[in-house]
Amino acid sequence: MCFACSPRNPIGLHLRFSMDGDTCRTTFTPREEHQGWNGCMHGGLISTLLDEVMAQWLWRQGISAMTAEMTTRFSRPVPIGVPVNVESRLVEHKGRLWALSARVILPDGRAAARATAKFLTVD
Ligand SMILES: CCCCCCCCCCCC(=O)SCCNC(=O)CCNC(=O)[C@H](O)C(C)(C)COP(=O)(O)OP(=O)(O)OC[C@H]1O[C@@H](n2cnc3c(N)ncnc32)[C@H](O)[C@@H]1OP(=O)(O)O
Numbered sequence: 001m002c003f004a005c006s007p008r009n010p011i012g013l014h015l016r017f018s019m020d021g022d023t024c025r026t027t028f029t030p031r032e033e034h035q036g037w038n039g040c041m042h043g044g045l046i047s048t049l050l051d052e053v054m055a056q057w058l059w060r061q062g063i064s065a066m067t068a069e070m071t072t073r074f075s076r077p078v079p080i081g082v083p084v085n086v087e088s089r090l091v092e093h094k095g096r097l098w099a100l101s102a103r104v105i106l107p108d109g110r111a112a113a114r115a116t117a118k119f120l121t122v123d
Contacts, residue, residue, distance in 0.1 A: 013045075050102040072114070073115070102117070
């Protein structure tokens with residue numbers, strides 16, 4: 001019952017994903033219970049959006065992989081009640097190691113957060 005994507009998780013984010021060419025996408029509107037700093041989405045949950053959209057890129061290609069490393073840059077606050085687009089792309093693949101990047105994009109097109117991550121395939 002994934003916290004990020006399961007429709008059955010009562011406290012989950014209920015994210016739904018789609019592939020658009022080589023990009024995996026989702027949207028999310030943070031609510032008050034997702035706050036960290038007043039009026040802004042919690043950074044840990046922003047990281048969850050980024051982690052999940054990269055993991056889903058892999059899962060949608062039939063690749064079972066877990067996050068081994070992730071770096072996030074928070075550039076702008078994500079306001080509560082404002083819908084954001086979240087997208088990921090493959091950067092590099094070598095053996096079991098997959099490098100991806102992701103962004104959280106505000107309605108005006110500016111990136112609020114960016115991440116890069118390494119995933120390792122698992123059996
Ligand atoms: C239905 C739809 C559902 C869709 C469901 C979608 C769910 C998505 C969930 C979101 C994604 C997550 O949050 S996943 C949850 C968060 N992540 C985790 O809990 C992962 C915890 N870590 C682990 O379990 C493990 O460390 C693994 C599996 C990642 C790797 O362990 P391992 O398989 O034993 O591999 P290991 O020997 O350590 O490493 C293999 C090789 O990779 C190298 N290596 C290891 N880490 C790195 C690294 N960060 N950067 C470079 N290289 C690395 C090692 O040096 C080694 O090189 P060499 O010696 O071979 O040269």
